Amino acid sequence: MKTVSAEHLTKTYNKGEVRALDDLSIDVTEGTVLSVLGPNGAGKTTTVRILATLLKPDSGSAHVAGIDVIKHPDKVREVIGLSGQYAAVDETLTGWDNLVMFGRLYHLGKQQSINRANDLLERFSLTESARRTIKTYSGGMRRRLDLAASLIVQPKVLFLDEPTTGLDPRGRMEMWGVIEELVTGGVTVLLTTQYLEEADQLADEIAVIDHGKVIARGTSDVLKRQVGGERLEITVENSEVAKVQEIVARISAHATHIEGRTVSAPVSTGSTALIEALRALDEVSIHPLDIGLKRPSLDDVFLSLTGHLAEETVSQPAKRKRGGKR
């Protein structure tokens, strides 16, 4: 069953000058994590904002948990949680104040709001700092509180818009742990990210979007296979590069590629090719600095699909007129 589905969404900004979404269709199966992967300006945030009822599309339709997002936004709001790339909590209040307030705004009773706040603070290891204002929180703590706020009513669908952007590696790892735990709990998640590693780690399925369109879709493995199989990669001293190239050429049927002191080529025989290469190197007494089979990363996937790297920003003039992310 599809818990989230969007068909043919389009959205333009600045009177049609900027085309944020260009006939985008996407869906998420119940209980799974879909990662929407794309560079800045690809339309990730716009997609989330439409699905989370914050924005109306110019055309197209969208359903969340079977409810029409455009016709019944109020009903959708009762079953979703949204956690954005900016911690959307009141910085002047304490963590506890925030969660109780949001509980009240979900129309939970007073005691129920308090209990829920206490539970969530406990679960996200924030109990100790519950009575401190958010201003004193670290980036990672803010995001955890923000995520906690989106879980007050146990949403059916959770939208996470770049949940780890701007976090340090430790904060990111913590956040991943928390998200993985949620997924085990059975919630359906749509997560946007520009980190390939993150999509790889968390998602059941990945949709790659660029210029407001889905350009590829599948599991991480499927996408990687689309780009090609494994590559044999050998790094040696400069003086030995030419000799190694001969060896690699013999093993691989494809063209070899040299970058600095590293020689590489696609291989189809996996570890057999690796053993073969080691034997050949040993025969001529070359000791490689590094040798291995490299599977393509999602970076390679992105590069081959879009012609540019994921972290590169697509230039879209006047995209952020008011300083905010759309």
Next chain:
Amino acid sequence: MKHLLSDSIVITKRQILQLARIPELLIFSTIQPVMFVLLFRFVFGGSIQTSQPGGYVQLLMPGIFVQTVAFTLAATASGLAQDMTKGLIDRFRSLPISRGALVIGRTFGDALLNILVLAVMAAAGFAVGWRPTSGFTRIALGFLFLFSFGYALSWIGIYVGLVVRDARVVQNVGFLVTFPMTFLSNAFAPTTGMPKALQYVAEWNPVSSMVAACRQLFGLKNEFGATANSWPSQHPLETSLLYMIILMAIFIPLSVRKYANSSN
């Protein structure tokens, strides 16, 4: 709609909590008007001639009350603008809360703040010689007028906050609106000293009507206005009421619509 009032009250409570968490906010928003009372009382008080029994401070206090409630317009605007710029507004919008609760709650919060500020100022005024003579009912009615005027103006603040959206710019816009509005009036000095054209502006300025209304309710002759014998200066109570109704009739629908559309 069912939850409009209760949702608004949650937002108001949030504002009160903010003041509790950052008491400096409250301290400074009450120090400023007290400072104005003292400055005007002792700087201008000695040089402005008046036949008013009890002296200048009697005329000054209504003026400064009105000025202070007008100034909270800027606070309303910048508070709302701050909410709108951070991600917080997205969270509020993604919750199943009543449309309008966020702005209505804020006007309630600022109204409560106005009550406190007016009380502190009344005490400060009393300490420097202000003695209204009209009896409890009329004095209370005067404060009700001030409170209502503040509430009506806070809707201008809401609209400014929604339109300008940048909290720092909003502060400046707030001052640009409130300074001329409060000084081009009969609040602190006779309008008769102004160039003729400005006198008419001052006559029809809602602040002048409000000040005149308060002076009347506090048992004073309205000495500083009435140069042009205009209708507003002769009927300050009616004019003030009319102004409040007009302001709210314009800015409440404008603000609600602006807020509803502000994300698309």
